[in-house]
Amino acid sequence: MSEPTISAKTPLVVELEAGDYWWCTCGNTSNQAFCDGSHQDTGFKPMKVTLEKKQTVALCQCKQTGNPPFCDGAHAKL
Secondary structure, eight states: OOSOOOOOSSOEEEEEOSEEEEEOSSSOOSSTTBOOSTTTTTTOOOEEEEESSOEEEEEOSSSOOSSTTBOOSGGGGO
């Protein structure tokens, strides 16, 4: 698998508590946008995201962002 799967052409906007999260880079997870281990044997690895405080974030689900794991609007060009 050389290209990630586009799981959605919209970001996941969610409020998260402070802490560590694993963002899915392959697009195959059933729990978008968080890794569930579906990347096994794809060549992709999840990206660790650490939030210092509770905040609302827009996580990329198209996997084309230039600012991973956050949405930068790249889905509008798909």
